[in-house]
Amino acid sequence: MKNSTIIWLVLLVVGGGYLMFRTGSGSMGRAYVRHETFDAKASFEEQIQKLDNEEQKDIADGKKLPEAKSAARERLEARLPDLEGITWTKVKSAERGELTTDAGQPDPAVVFSWSRTIGLWIAALGTFAIMSFLWGDNVFYKLAEAVVVGASAAYAMVVGFWTGIIQNLFGKLIPSVMRDTVLPGLPSSQHTEWIYIIPLVLSVLMLWRLAPVGGWISRWPLAFFIGATAGIRLVAYLDADFVQQIANTIMPLIVFDNKQGLLIGKSIGNIVIVIGVLTCLIYFFFSFEHTGAVGSAARVGIFFLMITFGAGFGFTVMGRIALISDRFNFLFYDWLWLPLPGIDA
Amino acid sequence: MTDRVSWTVALLAIAVAVVGLSERPAMAQATLDNKSEAKAESPPVEEAETEPKPGNPPQPPSDVTAIDRPDDAGTGIIVKWSLSPDDVAKVDEGQTRKVIRYEILRQVDGQDDFTLAGEANFQKSSFNDLKCDPNSSYIYQVVAVENEDSKSTPAAAATEVSPVMQWWDTRRTWFLVILLMVCGAVIQFIRLARAGRSLKVRKIAGLEAVNEAVGRATEMGRSCLFIPGILDINDMQTVAGITVLSRVAGLAAEYGASLEVPTSRSLVMTTARETVQAAYLGAGRPDAYNEDNIYYLTDEQFGYVAGVTGTMVRDKPAACFYMGAFFAESLILAETGNSIGAIQVAGTAMPSQLPFFVAACDYTLIGEEFFAASAYLSGEEHQLGSLKGQDVGKMIGVTLVVVGCLVASLASLSGGDNALHDVVSFLTDNVLGDKGFLP
């Protein structure tokens, strides 16, 4: 315990010193962005030009002009006047490799970004804060935990708001309003689907809990969806996971091929599979105690399950290792700018 | 009362089934050798205008037929044709394909021009047009295409087709039979148990442990932690978790142990509160129920884990229950629980997470056992009936597999195709597949 603490301290001190040195020498932990100006009018004229060219080609080929295209062109043209002077700068993250143009001169479009550099450092320190939990619960972890809980809850809410509520609910209930405000891309074919009143009403009932009286009404939407879930899952699982799996298990135990004759390997494989499935199923029987013949069959079943779990464990280990590799990749390459063999910075 | 409702609805379903069976997809079908008639019959389409082109366009396909697509709501038509003679299976070295693709054109309600309904790759001789409307009628043409400038003359189906809406999906008739068998068994056994027939079921170690765990938490004066998985209430595992929660809450209320339930979904929180409150009431300790012990953390998987593990190392619960749908977090939770020396009971139907629960928890309910848990813990005889029903389901499965495999083996021994092969394919394609009620 004692000496391990010392070791960790030493590690931290050494690491910290190293960072200060690197940062001081300005050879790590900076983020750059590529700026592009977007001119709405210009880009629209470009698109119209493109359509025109295609039209020319079609005429040349003596083809009939597809309505969709010409219609699209008109729509674009109609909007041109409103676009006067609408411009903004597009920001794209830039790899360190992009700092200089192919010619070797520094690329003027690529600029140092304060916001992202700060972000990079927050990310790096956050990474350490979370990892510090391995040491034991500590103030850094508590801090990171507090942030990640708050931020991620809000993240989920925001996503739910823009996609679930705006797109799926209002997009269906008041498409015209949405088209004029946040969802201009909503196809004009989209008309009000009154059926979506139902989810709206159910939601209101759900929120009724907050009301001082009659909170029990919120059980109705719950009941609706739990009922729906039960119904949908019942058929879905019985079909795909019961019927289908049984169908897949029906196979010849002795695989005989007219050309090669008996295929021993395949036959054994099939036999083992079938035995495995049957014994495992027997293990799951609730009606009989695991004694006698059933008991021994069930035991074989358990062995199969254990092999499955063991392999599952093996495969999972792989995956998890890949995850630290990824985090270290971030720390070493994106933040510390260490030269990693295999990727050229 | 609801029992009766459900029976009526179930019967209705069967009635629909019977009606549906009597219906067969209507087929409007027609073929004719194209070229001359096709032109005469359908007004010239653009390809026709641009003819003749330099070079020779591919020969058109023939025998175009259009039939209603069976088992749909009258939205589909299947167009079939015989490949153009120029559409060869294999092009020899250096040669380019004469037919790159087929264009399927359709004319709606006899309006005068044909519009593109879709395209099919070469060597394909059928196309599903799923953009149809039961109230319209369609005439189809198929054009073999070498490139934009070289297209064959259109081959047309003679008569027009309108899709028909079927009231019954004949592909699923057998599935209904199986569904009724399994569900029937479950329902029947529940009724038997209700009628007072005593049912014997084996013990499950993990379930004995639940009592013990709550008991120990009480002795140590520490809390119990219950995690109902990280999926929303629209997943059956969460529902199963909630049913187990109600039993655990009941015990906690009895023993007077404190129970904490952090959830990762708002709706799960809502449901859990209803459940736990009811459980405390049932145990006669409504006063002991504290709504704030059942709280929402965040929807995001690892935000949630961060929160829960944090709580674990600080509050050091003596018993941890993980009952529901779990993903990667399973091991983080189990390991942390392990390090604070809590009794851990887990139950999930996520095969991928079972290894870790099995290894790191004291008891684990594997797959089906997890769904059986609430029935066991409820202590209500009639709930055990459902388990017997499940066994019948497994029995059906076992029988089908055994019979199927035996027949299949005989078939493969007997070599060439014969009745045995037909039996196997009937079993796999019709009974267990979607090829309809009869071969």
Added chain:
Amino acid sequence: MKRTVPLVIAAVTGFILIASYFIPYAQSWGEEAMIWFDILAAIAFVLGGGNLLKMHLQKISNRRAGWGFSIVTISAFLITLFIGLSKMGVNPAEKFPEWSWSGDYLQEGGGFKWMYDFIYLPLAATMFSLLAFYIASAAFRAFRAKNTEALILLGTAFIVLFGRTYAGIYVSQPIIDGLASITGAEVESLMSLRLDRITSTITQVFILAGNRAITIGIALGIVSLSLKVLMGVDRSYLGSEE
């Protein structure tokens, strides 16, 4: 009233959706219902988020242990929420420059994307990566060959761990060559004993069998639980009469 009505709602909804599976016209109802569920879930965030705020505000006002962190949580929550909902720093979609709100809320260079890239993403990914460390300690402390079952589990894990890296080949190839030279059999015929091949066999035969049985069992479990819920046999999710 307070329990019967919900039970009827659940039963009717459920059985209608079961029946809809067999009627082409109605086969999409299930999806529709799940889309509705999503809407409800999105709106229910009000409950969850509200509860989150309530809890932490209480903690702060009572000055309970760690109330300082509650302040952090709440501010992180509110700031992210504000940035996300106000689409701060988001340009309009290039297709619709004249609609100032048309931009994607996760647009590159927008405020929410920044939160995502530099706060949510790294913290979540790191939390996830702790797993690797936990697996290591679990391997040391939890994975003991207590009995035959555990032994089999570990044995399989070993084979897979070897077989899924180059080590599998590196270790077992010489053994196979050795066997071949002793028995005089061709190497090719013994190849199936190489660890990576054994791993494939395990996945294709044993895992397949095990998982298939588990899957079938789960399907039945879900069927009977669903039925119990629909028929009101198990009504624990519904709360009490009060």
Added chain:
Amino acid sequence: MSDFFRNLDRRWIFLVMGLSVAIPMLMGVVFPEEPSQEVLDVFNAVEDLEDGSNILMAYDYDPASKGELEPMAAAFVRHCAEKTHKLYFITLWPAAIPMLQKNIEILNREYPEYTYGEHYVNLGFRPGNEGVIKVVVTDLKKLYGNDVAGTDLNELPMTANLKNIQGMDLIVNVSAGTPGTKEWVQYAGTPFDIKMVAGVTGVGYTPLVPYVPAQLTGVLGAIKAAAEYEEAVLQNYPELRKNPATQEGLRRMGPQLVAHMLIITLIIIGNIIFFMDRKRGVA
């Protein structure tokens, strides 16, 4: 000695674990790979399609699992691009939107001839989990009226005549959980028999094995399979070797191996102690 291990502070294990990944990574150890049959099945599913086939790229993974899935996701994109397939990107995970962008950037950077709307389209995300699959498989535009940039799908050549995803020649699903491969199989692949391959995390791999090959042509399991897939692609398109990014998976196998060995050692030591204690009757 054994006492040292018996009361070993787990933080030591954590430290060793970290080093066993970091060191090989910094040294850039790379081991040879040979594509196994399972991987080749997946590879051929993409390879054997006629050039320019329609492929649905259903990428359902989030930042948390990108370390495991990004290499194979990228390998799929490059392989399809080499085959000039038409790619339809779609996801069921809100957190996967940036992941799609990342993969599309590969096209922009390495395959300039790929033009948006003609060779690839980004449909983006719609909420509703497997509900989305069930809808798009019968009626794409019911949920996807417009692409991620808000363009009406009817204005894009690729999607103008696309009624639903039954028109796809192959579904490539890279999935980190639910909804993911299982759902795509259940609601799209199986019922409408659309050919499908998948790449999943190590943990997600074994539960999918039962679906192979009847319902699923093949599955890539974790970084190892990704490395083998990269190898298969490189063997068929050697010019790709110039681009180090095409060997990401292979590069990641170095740390993998060392860490695996560490885990094995730990299990062995753990059990030796366990048995010694049992002899002594301590445990």
